[in-house]
Amino acid sequence: MFLVNIKNQTLRLITIGIILSTTISCHTHLVLSKENVSQRKIDSTIISDEAITAYYLPYKKSLDSSMNAILVYSNEELTKAQPESKLSNFFSDAISATCKQRKIAFDFALPTTNGGIRTSLPKGAITLRNAFELMPFENELVVLYLPGSSITKLAQFIIEKGGQPVSNFILEVKGDSISTLLINNQPLELTKTYRVLTSDYLANGGDGIIAFKDAIKKENTNIKVRDAIIEYMRNEQSAGRTLNPMLDGRIKIEK
């Protein structure tokens, strides 16, 4: 009996201890009990906050006055896709055309990566705003002199990324091997030096094109990538043409 009594007293102390600790925990601890995760699409069913619209109206008016200028018309909406797309071919060919007209010497072009094409172009009127949104960056075009042996490395980069915007460069891959690699419609010569038209961003290591680190020479053009596109659009419009880029199988990757 004596022993049992002691046990009981010990137990009582323990029990009081439990109640106290529960009390403290109740008093001080907030515990996460439920979460709801959701998202709301911002569309026309939401009425705009007029104070906000009014606040930025002066900025908008000034911007619209320059950016709504129509540069050219497109027969269809141009969107991004890989390995090539009408948009990537347009981007690369437009820049090549402007630079050729400006007498800049180069063998082929890779003026941006696919990730550098920031938006699609709509069907119909293409405005200066569209050109800025397609190529918002202030990058300039440069010509890099690459040893022929580095072109294979560049081709590997294009393959790994699933295709990149190029002009005057034909690349066909079957399985693990390159079956066709043509520059200016001529097979690659490993001992030759090739001039690639690209952006200062890519030439300086942007997007990790390691082949560009092998460049033996760099020439600045002092032409912004965006300005080369705008110039092409304006020239097409002046010549009475619309944008009508084609898919021509310049990059084919078969697994």
Add this chain to the structure above:
Amino acid sequence: MEESKSKSRRDFLKKFGLLSAGLAVSPWISSEAASPKIEKLTILHTNDVHSRIDPFPMDGSRNAGLGGVARRASLISQIRKEEEHVLLLDAGDIFQGTPYFNLYGGELEIKLMSKLGYDAATLGNHDFDNGVDGFSKQLPHANFPIICSNYDFRNTSLENSTFPYKVFRKGKLKIGVIGIGIELDGLVEKKNYGETIYLDPIIQANKYAELLKIEEKCDLVICLSHLGYKYKEQKVSDQILAKQSSNIDLIIGAHTHTFMLQPEVLKNADGKEVKIFQVGYAGINLGRVDYYFEYARQRKTSVATSMLISEDLDQQV
């Protein structure tokens, strides 16, 4: 022995009814049981807004008519009317993408975020597009903190201008927020990031998350991340961060412009759940996480998660 011990304990408890009686008669515990106190917190978030101030024009393209800062503003004010405790956060790439940035250098984006009442943001790679100086020039227009836990801005114009973490108090809740940026080399030109030093995102995230959860006793730790959701290659991403993290509850992602239909729930380094959520780009969606906290009787409480996802979500990744 164990059996008889527990039996005698049960007998004892039955006899004195100490636990149940104690709980029942304790005045403040019973009052709490009658009206359980719940603290609700609403997190609202955007990522990669990219200077998209007007809605996308009605030109027949994929996102035509979507987004718009004035609509986002009215949605946020509506939610603030309905909810007492709201935190509005952005995971970076505020800048670049429309001529608003080319013409005004990001001034309008930051001024509008201040007007909308953003509580904090972290930096994305495109926030460096006019250089570190280009961002610090717009910083006076921000009435909210820029949180960067893994960029060392010493010897740049952003030195002492950003915060490695912030603690927000909402009602009785303490919320810790950290900000993790992406590696700048190879993504941003050296002339633009200048002397900024990129620190290991996982080490920095865990360091500050531990400080917030353990020392600061935050009820919730949120990581604003510009690492990107996931990659084919072994590049650090939100998924990798989540798995190697401790003490982070929610990763609000960015950079990859991922339209997630629902958050991904992963187990962190301690086997605890961590959520990743990212809502596309350009202010097309406003993300929302509602947390309900209760004063629990036991410290361990099972966590229920319910999903409310709007119907017509974009599938673009």
